[in-house]
Structures are given as C-alpha cells and as structure tokens.
Amino acid sequence: MGRSPDRRTFAERMHLFYQPELPDALFLPEDESRHAVKTLRLNNGDPITVTDGQGNAYSAVITATDPRRCTFRVLSVQAAAARPFSVRVCVAPTKSPDRIEWFVEKAVEVGIERISFFFGQHSERRHLKTDRLEKIAVAAMKQSLQTYLPQLDEPVSFGELLKSVSEEQRFIAHLPDNEPPVGLAKVAMPGGHYAVLIGPEGDFSTNELQQALDAGFRMVTLGNTRLRTETAALTACQYLNFLNQ
C-alpha cells in the first residue's frame, strides 16, 4: 500500500538491488546475485534497479547471470534528494535481540537517517551483532523501495555517544522528577536535525541523565503509556517524521 509514483516505477522496473560499490562495481554482491539468478530467475537483458544506498537508483539490464556475480549494464541513474531533516535515534540494545532487530527493520521502513547504539549503566545486554542488523537494514531499505541506507553505528559507551552527537535538537526520553512532563510532539521543531536518546529496560542512571542534560538534551515523553525500549525508539522516529510532513 501507500507507494508514491516514482517508487511505483521502481517496482514496475523489477526488484531493487543493493551494490554499495556503485558506480565502480557493475555486478551484484554474491547474495544479491543468487537472489536475482536463482530466486527471481532473471535473464540477460532483464531490467533491474540497483541502488548504492546513497540516494542513487541505477536503471540497468543484466549482462551475465552468474549466481555468484551477476553483472549488469547501467542505462541511466536517478538521484533522490535527501530529506530536508534528519532523524537519529540512539538506543540501548534490548535484552531480547529480536526486539532491537524489529526496531531497525521498522525504523528503516518509515524513514530514519542514523541509528546509534550504546550500553548504559543499567543495560543488561552487553553485546550486539551489528552485521546482522546491517542486513536487516538493507532488506528493509529495498522492501520499502528507498535508495538511502541509514547509518548504523557500532555500540559505544554512553559518554562516547554523547560526544558523537552534533544534531542541534536533542531529546532524551525520560520523565522529569521535579517538573511536569513535556511531550516530544510539543517541543521538537520542524526541519531540524534530531537526536533522541532511548534508555535500556533498566532506564538511564541518574548520572547518565545529568550528563545528557549537561550536553543540552531535553527530557521528553513519548505519549501517556509506558513504552518498551524498542517501541519508544520507533515512536520517537514516527513522531519526528510526522512533524516534518
């Protein structure tokens, strides 16, 4: 459902493939080659669309159906403009990995520029397979017919994360103790570059909250219900997308 016209032409032009090495590499990576040749049974001369994950959609035709290295010839390239705003969600990995995998899939589908992971003082989870998340992000980008692959950062400490934030609109999803709660919807301004911090199941530590406030983050809530970590992370993303429509 809900496909915009240019994306529909993508779909009509066959499946969307991903080759980050474009325009140099005029062949599909091995897994994409297998998919094109074995699963979709594409033949020489069949039209495909390949993206570099940086906004470019290459219209191409297949020139050799090698299941390990399917080559193609580029006919034309179409560059999509980046969004006039950017959403970065910084989240602590959840106890169960499938919940953070779900978040990555859905955030990429609805639109996000960058996903950063951190281990907080109250994080129960201390490791994260970002290579698997990268695959999920690529699949979601292709599924939703987008040509930008969001940046996925390796997990870092909370302190390192704060140092890495250059976005000017900074929010931390947490309920203030001494003042009335403020909804993200109320304080975020359209057209900006946003960074939102989402804590682990064990929540942020007092120390982490203070560090964030010192770094210019504003405490916000994401509605009136208590949200799981991954739900809060996606909700922040959805609200900021909505704000900019």
Added chain:
Amino acid sequence: MGRSPDRRTFAERMHLFYQPELPDALFLPEDESRHAVKTLRLNNGDPITVTDGQGNAYSAVITATDPRRCTFRVLSVQAAAARPFSVRVCVAPTKSPDRIEWFVEKAVEVGIERISFFFGQHSERRHLKTDRLEKIAVAAMKQSLQTYLPQLDEPVSFGELLKSVSEEQRFIAHLPDNEPPVGLAKVAMPGGHYAVLIGPEGDFSTNELQQALDAGFRMVTLGNTRLRTETAALTACQYLNFLNQ
C-alpha cells in the same frame, strides 16, 4: 522509560493484573493467579492492582494464594478517563502471523481503541487466531500499564467491515491513481473518531476501493516510503495519536 507519575505509582503498587469480571469476581483468572503466586511469589496481604480492562484500576490485597484462584480484597478503585478521541485500525491479516501479532502488541502499547480484521479479495491469509491476539493485547495493556483493553474484532469480509464502521473520519491507505496523493497527517482532524483501512500484501481490489470511496473513506498515504501491511497499520495509529497530543 517514559512513565507518567500515576503509572509509576501503579508500578510501585506491584504488577498490574487483569480480571474482566470485576467488580463481581474478586479473584485472578487461572493464568494470572499462577503468575502472581508461582512466578512473583506474592503472599497474603501483598498489595496488587487489578484492572477490568474498562478503565478501572482496583487497588487490592491478596487474601488467598491459590495458584489456580488467587483471591483479593479491594481497598479502592480509580477510574481513568477514556481518551477524547478514538483510533480504530481495520487491517487485513498478514501472510506471516507474527507480523500481525507484532502490530497488535505495538498498537496496544502506543494506544488504540479498536482493531478490526478483514479478509480482502487479494488476501492470501484466510484464517486468524484472535484468541492468541487477545492474549497479546492483554499482555501489552498490562506491560504499558493501561487500564483499557482495546476491542479486537473477529475477521469479517470487506463488505461487512464497511457496514460496521460508524467512525466519522474514514481513511483508506492507498495511493490514488488520478489525483496527487494526500498524507493522513494533512487531512485528519484532531479530536475525532477515526477508522483507517489497511490492505493486505496484495493490496485492495479496484472493487474494494470503490466500495470504500462510496462509503465515505478518503484515500491517504502514510509517508513517502512503501510500508509493509503491519508497519502501515501501526504508522496510522501513531500518526493519529500524535495528532491528538
């Protein structure tokens, strides 16, 4: 994260339990009894909060720790006001059941009044276990510390579904063929009662689209990316919640 003060007192008053037969039945259902007695090891006199799923939160103390029928005495009841708007999402079950289960969990977490299912002409899935979805909805209600359990409807045909819609703000997630697309964010008005139709993976049939238009539904898009059925359903819910914050 993001818990509002009164919900935090819920949490401090121990876990939230569900007994739809309140105020008559002063005991927990069998699965909730087992959870209270075996898992949480609650004892006589321990305080609990029990909701009837209709907005009432009963503060109670346990009077008998029977793992099949844990009884309690009510100390006080607190009624929460219903939201001044209502969101109803009508969605076709997805091919893989876990995707619709995921939608139900997340929609209940972020806030929804009613979820309806229908089988469209292009639906690949023709059966749906609503009893399992009901359990997921109850768990999500308790998890997010809410006292209203959204209504889950048994699947019906598309025609029957349209007859059942009384909400005045009616939208169908689909791209119009002959006119420019309109975002849900642009046309939905705050404070209303909303019904949104989300099609199956195979999309709506031309016939279904015409029926919906005849029934006063407006075609809307949910952003600029192609969304999976369950992602579109949650996005519609999130956008309407956001609109009313």
